[in-house]
Amino acid sequence: EKGIRVSDSAYTNTAAVTSSITFIDGGRGILRYRGYPIEQLARKSHFLESAYLLIYGELPTAQRYDAWSNEVLHHTYLHHDVEHVMSSFRYDSHPMAMLISGFAALGAFAPEANPSLQGQNLYSNAAKGNVEALAQMDKQIMRLIGKAPTLAAATYRNRQGRPFNRPPTGLSYSGTFLYCLDQLSEHQYKPNAVLERALDILFLLHADHEMNCSTATMVHVGSSLVDPYSAVAASCAALYGPLHGGASEAVVRQLIDINGPENVPKFIEQVKRKERNLAGFGHRVYRTTDPRSTIIREVAEQVFSVTGRSKLLDTALALRDAAEKDDYFKSRNLHANVDFFSGIIYQQMGFPLDFYPVLFAVPRVVGWLAHWRQAMLSPSQRIWRPKQIYIGASERDYVDVKQRE
Ligand code: SDX
Numbered sequence: 001e002k003g004i005r006v007s008d009s010a011y012t013n014t015a016a017v018t019s020s021i022t023f024i025d026g027g028r029g030i031l032r033y034r035g036y037p038i039e040q041l042a043r044k045s046h047f048l049e050s051a052y053l054l055i056y057g058e059l060p061t062a063q064r065y066d067a068w069s070n071e072v073l074h075h076t077y078l079h080h081d082v083e084h085v086m087s088s089f090r091y092d093s094h095p096m097a098m099l100i101s102g103f104a105a106l107g108a109f110a111p112e113a114n115p116s117l118q119g120q121n122l123y124s125n126a127a128k129g130n131v132e133a134l135a136q137m138d139k140q141i142m143r144l145i146g147k148a149p150t151l152a153a154a155t156y157r158n159r160q161g162r163p164f165n166r167p168p169t170g171l172s173y174s175g176t177f178l179y180c181l182d183q184l185s186e187h188q189y190k191p192n193a194v195l196e197r198a199l200d201i202l203f204l205l206h207a208d209h210e211m212n213c214s215t216a217t218m219v220h221v222g223s224s225l226v227d228p229y230s231a232v233a234a235s236c237a238a239l240y241g242p243l244h245g246g247a248s249e250a251v252v253r254q255l256i257d258i259n260g261p262e263n264v265p266k267f268i269e270q271v272k273r274k275e276r277n278l279a280g281f282g283h284r285v286y287r288t289t290d291p292r293s294t295i296i297r298e299v300a301e302q303v304f305s306v307t308g309r310s311k312l313l314d315t316a317l318a319l320r321d322a323a324e325k326d327d328y329f330k331s332r333n334l335h336a337n338v339d340f341f342s343g344i345i346y347q348q349m350g351f352p353l354d355f356y357p358v359l360f361a362v363p364r365v366v367g368w369l370a371h372w373r374q375a376m377l378s379p380s381q382r383i384w385r386p387k388q389i390y391i392g393a394s395e396r397d398y399v400d401v402k403q404r405e
Helices: 038-044 047-056 062-074 080-086 095-109 122-127 131-160 173-181 193-206 213-222 228-239 247-258 261-272 291-307 311-325 327-331 339-348 353-376
Strands: 022-025 030-033
Touching: 030 038, 030 047, 030 291, 038 193, 038 291, 047 062, 047 173, 047 193, 047 353, 062 131, 062 173, 080 095, 080 131, 095 131, 095 228, 095 353, 122 131, 122 353, 131 173, 131 228, 131 353, 173 193, 193 291, 193 339, 193 353, 213 228, 213 353, 228 353, 247 261, 247 311, 247 339, 247 353, 261 311, 261 327, 291 339, 311 327, 311 339, 339 353
Parallel strands: none
Antiparallel strands: 022 030
16 A cells, blocks of 8 residues: 655666766776777867767767867857847846756747647657758757857856857867856956866866766656757756756865865864765765866866966865775765866866856756767657656545544
8 A cells, every 4th residue: 555665765766778978887987988988088089079979979080070060169159039038137146047048048049949840840750860850950959069158158248247259260169168258357367278278178078977967857858859958958957956067166165165274174074973065075976086086186287387276276185185085985985076176177267156067067068968869869769757656645535624633
């Protein structure tokens, strides 16, 4: 009658899904995009090339890459009406809330996105091999990857009460983004190859991470055959949470709060008494150091060679060293994750604290779309409907309000 008693963990672990996009070995700290180790891609590739790899499964030839990158960078422009939506928010709106609305607005302004106007659904036609439908789907993918940095920059400019910068031609993906932010004069540092490359590597490292919370949202919402603009808006909402994409912001707030390496022991004791959560540590999959955090740690040194070191970095290094040595964290397999050092870099590059999840969302649009495309083109594509085990009240009769106590 009561159904099977379910441990709470059942609510956090969904059934496994198959994918050929990203491989993670949480025990050995291995991460590969389509079989290529993340360490090699971070050293030898760049964001837009790895984006092509994640979505289409192979590294592009020079010709294919040129066509791809030109199309993506061509789509960085925002429709004037979408700009109007982005400028309608209060100056103190959270940039992630604005970004979620921006992606949804793309769906409202993209006529082809309206599922009911599609007749025979675009995605089911593409899954049957219809070339035009597949081309339309890939165009939506390139539009979203192109517009993500411009929407993100618009959330930043709106906060400053400044007009939006129109994306330039001839710059790289991260260069275009930094240009549209035009925060550079504000923080007295000029874009240079080191910072642009640092941001590009951070984008590459954040592009995909198999079936995490926001990617599962993309595939779940997309399974109803809604357009990808609306599904990306939903995924962006999942990433907004402090346990997911909001962690890099929480890391920097925590480091500011600790306020120096000498205060780290006191903070560690608070975590061990469960009074605080150690942001940037722990992971549902990794039981050793997240390989991305090792690479990001090196990127931090490169950025600091340009911008100068900070007390935040010294506090972070002391915190990381203390936690990695402490049995409380070791016994729970808690190690630095992707967010531990990324926030410090963003802070040093002059980004405002609450903008960090936006810097996670921009590259993660690629991973969301790679898994979405894979699911839409799968012959077994069906709407997601997770099983539920009912543990509520057994059948009972209605009681009139006068008889209720
Ligand atoms: C991302 O899924 C992905 O791939 C995500 C991501 C991606 O690229 O998409 O990698 C991005 O989300 C990285 C994670 C960012 N979040 C944070 O840094 C927030 C801080 N970390 C956590 O809150 C936590 O570690 C999670 C949410 C990441 C994982 O949570 P779990 O899997 O529920 O943790 P667990 O069950 O393994 O915890 C085991 C023990 C528990 O203590 P006990 O009950 O055994 O005494 O470890 C404790 C937890 O309380 N614990 C922590 C902790 N994380 C777990 N204690 C202190 N600080 C922490 N950060």
